Structures are given as C-alpha cells and as structure tokens.
Amino acid sequence: MNICVFCSAADLDDRYTVPAREFAQLIGKGGHTLVWGGSDTGLMKVMADGVQQAGGRLVGISVEFLAGKARANADEMVITRDLAERKAQLLARADAVVIMVGGTGTLDxxxxxxxxxxxxxxxxxxxxLNTAGFYDGLKQQFQRMEAEGFLPIPLTELVFFAEEAVGALSYLEERAGLQG
Structure with a gap:
C-alpha cells in the first residue's frame, strides 16, 4: 500500500518524533511505501529514515522552491512546479492518507x-493521527461541523481519528483489505 503522510518539516521534540518513528517502522515492516513531501528535514526526515531502515520504499514529491531540501536517496523523487501540483501528485500516488502533526502547510x-x-x-x-492530543481542538471542531450540519457525510466516513500508530495502520490495512 502507498501511504501518503502529511507532516511537518520542522524539528520537533520526542513527544512527536518517537511516535512518528514508530509509525514509520510499522509502514516499512509492513512492506508499504511512504509517499511524502520529499523533505530530508524535521519530522519528514524522521518518517523517511524509519521507513527506509525498516525496509519500506520512499516516494518523495517535492516542489521547486524546496528542491534543495529533498532527500537524495529516496527510491523516487518528483519535483513539481508548485504546491497545488504537489498535493495533486501526493494524492494520485497514494492508496491512503495519514495526517500527522504539522503547521499551516499540513493543515492546508x-x-x-x-x-x-x-x-x-x-x-x-x-x-x-492525533499524537499527544495535537489535534484535539480540530477533532472537536469537526464534531461541531457535523452536529450543526456542515458536513454532508458522516464524520466517520470522512476521517478516522487514531491516537497511536498501531491503530492508524490497522485501520488502513483493514480498509485496503475491504477495497481489494
């Protein structure tokens, strides 16, 4: 399975990097491919290192203005013109999407x-993936959107909230089995 992960390129403390490394190792050991923003910095680097060390493949989708930060030893690296093209390529190459901790780019x-x-x-x-409760407020906002009629589909059909890496990957593997 090609798992697209959106996460920060910032250097973060252990409460975020340790769970990210665990998730990355689960992806790699499961024989999955990480499709990610291609950066070799911050949490993106933690994810790429962990997947690669556990035997998984790396497909990076970077963007021209960040090409200097792209990981040199990815199995595949695509450089897009702009962020819109990058997002389209990330989704096109993914079988599933995981949103991890990040800033405005990740939220976008x-x-x-x-x-x-x-x-x-x-x-x-x-x-x-709600590591260390990072997305508690966003989860609450989504629940309010659903309760007040802003979502045309049930929240549970839109997104699955996982508190830990094992639950996130189990959900994805179960869904892949249902689709396959």
Whole structure:
C-alpha cells in the first residue's frame, strides 16, 4: 500500500518524533511505501529514515522552491512546479492518507484532501493521527461541523481519528483489505 503522510518539516521534540518513528517502522515492516513531501528535514526526515531502515520504499514529491531540501536517496523523487501540483501528485500516488502533526502547510493539505473526499473526488481512507492530543481542538471542531450540519457525510466516513500508530495502520490495512 502507498501511504501518503502529511507532516511537518520542522524539528520537533520526542513527544512527536518517537511516535512518528514508530509509525514509520510499522509502514516499512509492513512492506508499504511512504509517499511524502520529499523533505530530508524535521519530522519528514524522521518518517523517511524509519521507513527506509525498516525496509519500506520512499516516494518523495517535492516542489521547486524546496528542491534543495529533498532527500537524495529516496527510491523516487518528483519535483513539481508548485504546491497545488504537489498535493495533486501526493494524492494520485497514494492508496491512503495519514495526517500527522504539522503547521499551516499540513493543515492546508489535510483540509484539501478532506474537501475532495467530501465531494467524492476520491475514496481513499484518511487517518488523522492525533499524537499527544495535537489535534484535539480540530477533532472537536469537526464534531461541531457535523452536529450543526456542515458536513454532508458522516464524520466517520470522512476521517478516522487514531491516537497511536498501531491503530492508524490497522485501520488502513483493514480498509485496503475491504477495497481489494
């Protein structure tokens, strides 16, 4: 399975890097491919290192203005013109999407993926990995959107909230089995 992961390129502390490394190792040991933003910095690097060390493949999708930060030893690296093309390529190459901790770029990617799913423009499973409660507020906001009628589909069909790496990957593997 090609698992697209949206996450930060910032250097973060252990409460975020340790669970990310665990998730990366599960991806690699499971024989899956990491499809990610291609950066060799921060949490993106932690994910790529972990997947690669555990025997998984790496497909990076970077963008011209960040090409200097792209990982040199990925199995495949694509450089896009702009962020819109990058997001389209990330989704096109993915069988599933996992949203990890990140800043505005990650939030932008997450909301676009969810909006496309809401409109049936893709049916890939989407997991929001809520490491250390990072997305508690966002989860609450999504629940409010659902309760007040802003979502045309049930929240549970839009996104799965996982508190830990094992639950995230189990959900994805179960969904892949249902689709395959």
């Amino acid at each position: 990617e997450a909301t676009e993926i969810l909006e496309l799913k809401k409109h049936n423009l893709h049916d890939k499973p989407v997991v929001l």
